[in-house]
Amino acid sequence: TDLDQFITGLPKAELHLHIEGSLEPELMFALAARNGIEIPYASVEDVRAAYAFSNLQDFLDIYYAGASVLITQADFHDLAMAYFDRAAADGVRHAEIMFDPQTHTDRGIAFATVIEGLLSAMAEAEAKHGLTSALILSFLRHLSEEAAFEVLAMAEPYLDRIAAVGLDSSEVGHPPAKFARVFAAAAAKGLKRVAHAGEEGPPEYVVEALDLLHVDRIDHGNRAMEDAGLVRRLAGAGMTLTVCPLSNLKLCVVGDLADHPLDRMLAEGLRATVNSDDPAYFGGYVADNYRAIAKARGLSRDDLATLARNSFTGSFLPAAAIDRHL
Ligand code: ES4
Ligand code: ZN
Numbered sequence: 321t322d323l324d325q326f327i328t329g330l331p332k333a334e335l336h337l338h339i340e341g342s343l344e345p346e347l348m349f350a351l352a353a354r355n356g357i358e359i360p361y362a363s364v365e366d367v368r369a370a371y372a373f374s375n376l377q378d379f380l381d382i383y384y385a386g387a388s389v390l391i392t393q394a395d396f397h398d399l400a401m402a403y404f405d406r407a408a409a410d411g412v413r414h415a416e417i418m419f420d421p422q423t424h425t426d427r428g429i430a431f432a433t434v435i436e437g438l439l440s441a442m443a444e445a446e447a448k449h450g451l452t453s454a455l456i457l458s459f460l461r462h463l464s465e466e467a468a469f470e471v472l473a474m475a476e477p478y479l480d481r482i483a484a485v486g487l488d489s490s491e492v493g494h495p496p497a498k499f500a501r502v503f504a505a506a507a508a509k510g511l512k513r514v515a516h517a518g519e520e521g522p523p524e525y526v527v528e529a530l531d532l533l534h535v536d537r538i539d540h541g542n543r544a545m546e547d548a549g550l551v552r553r554l555a556g557a558g559m560t561l562t563v564c565p566l567s568n569l570k571l572c573v574v575g576d577l578a579d580h581p582l583d584r585m586l587a588e589g590l591r592a593t594v595n596s597d598d599p600a601y602f603g604g605y606v607a608d609n610y611r612a613i614a615k616a617r618g619l620s621r622d623d624l625a626t627l628a629r630n631s632f633t634g635s636f637l638p639a640a641a642i643d644r645h646l
Contacts, residue, residue, distance in 0.1 A: 329411060330610075331413045331628065332413065334417075334606050338420065338488065373571055390429070403599075411607065412606055455482045461488065461489050486514045487516055507534060518544045520571075520573065526544045537559070540563065563594060569602075586623060591630045593627060593634055610627070
């Protein structure tokens with residue numbers, strides 16, 4: 321349709337994407353066969369049927385299990401290339417992708433295997449599609465501060481190829497404060513900072529991400545809407561929120577997309593963006609997310625263009641590159 325073409329044609333950046341969450345069931349089966357790994361599913365349909373989640377933890381259990389088929393550098397390359405091909409087809413011109421080293425190093429995969437595979441796909445995506453990208457090294461927050469420091473140490477030889485650190489996995493019970501020191505160490509190394517906050521966790525976790533982690537973006541941030549003072553602060557600071565509508569629906573952060581706060585965020589002056597989070601698990605890539613939220617909330621083309629603009633202004637691209645995209 322007309323709106324589909326408008327959405328695909330809008331130049332967009334994707335700022336909230338877990339590369340492990342772009343593992344489609346077909347590739348999961350192919351990699352399981354290639355690597356001789358058993359997975360607890362009989363078919364692709366069987367995998368998709370397992371993707372019914374009632375909260376974040378339900379999803380995370382399945383997501384970590386799925387990642388067990390990723391073994392070689394070629395696997396990480398193929399995973400990322402499949403994402404970049406889909407993103408390019410959706411009109412994504414720049415992607416800042418999170419990866420979770422601990423999901424792999426904790427099962428004996430070398431950090432170098434993971435990052436070299438991702439970096440080679442990033443170079444190929446730029447050559448093939450003109451799609452630029454950046455890496456966000458994410459710490460799993462259900463693990464210790466000490467373990468996060470170990471991840472930062474492993475990344476040391478690659479710091480010139482990493483844009484930022486991030487914080488993901490189980491939010492409630494693992495507040496940003498737990499990672500204040502490792503985020504300070506990352507900042508001292510010149511890395512930008514993002515953190516998931518206010519997805520399931522309370523508005524106070526968003527405040528901690530600002531005050532203790534000194535984040536450059538908030539991933540999700542939905543529950544900031546419960547605190548009017550915090551909304552004013554985020555708006556005044558020009559803080560970018562990386563919102564993920566289909567993720568919010570699938571993880572029951574919202575009961576119905578018709579109740580999603582995205583347009584209220586824009587109306588309150590928040591720099592919201594639209595992203596896919598874990599597209600293979602949540603039923604859609606970035607254009608699907610724009611389409612779904614446009615339909616559910618009756619967004620105008622102006623709103624959609626604002627969201628796409630916000631994705632570039634909230635990116636970690638240099639100012640001159642941002643200008644070229646606007
Ligand atoms: C994640 Cl907290 C969260 N949300 C979505 N995807 C994830 N992958 C790892 N942590
Ligand atoms: Zn996420």
